[in-house]
Amino acid sequence: MDFISRIMSRARAIAEPRRDLSDFEFVCQTCGETHTGLMDLGADGPDAYDSSSAEERETEFLKSDDLCIWNDEHFFVRCVLPIPVRGLDDFFGFGAWSTLSKDNFALYRAHWEHPASDGLGPWFGWLSNGLKPYPDALNLPCRVHPQDHGQRPFLELDDRDHPLSRDQREGITVERLMEIYAANGHGP
Secondary structure, X not given: OOHHHHHHHHHHOOOOXXXXXXXXXEEOOOOOOEEEOOOOEEOOOOHHHHOOOHHHHHHHEEEOOOEEEEOOOEEEEEEEEEEEEOOOOOXXXXXXXXXXXXXXXXXXXXXXXXXXXXXXXXXXXXXXXXXOOOOOXXXXXEEEEOOHHHOOOEEEEOOOOOHHHHHHHHOEOHHHHHXXXXXXXXXX
């Protein structure tokens, strides 16, 4: 059973009536747009990149939408950290970045769009974003699970005691999802 199937089956094991969020809508307090259904959130880059100056970004980083290299010493990949939502047959995704070793980064790049990339890994990494509203999420140990056909890898957290890891393992309520949206500026 692949990683996503395992995480979704754990969330389904928690008895809760099934809900459909396709008709769920709210007006965002930040952007003013009406959001419909389940919405993922994402970071544009690892925190090291996002917190650097424009000059540092230009001289120290090579970055695309999905890959980032810092001083040819630190290697990052854009991933999805899935969190099952109890009562739904889907998950909420944090678009987050993880480190990879130089060798695993090179292997990932070499197989980026290969039809069977999910046979690679999982690889050890460090979560490279702080994720609101979770405390101290930056640098949590994780496993990077490559996916087929150039899809972003999934992250599986290794710190069993951290609240984000517990939510990934056990799933969250729709009400908790609304708290996450609000903490990230997209609350109703």
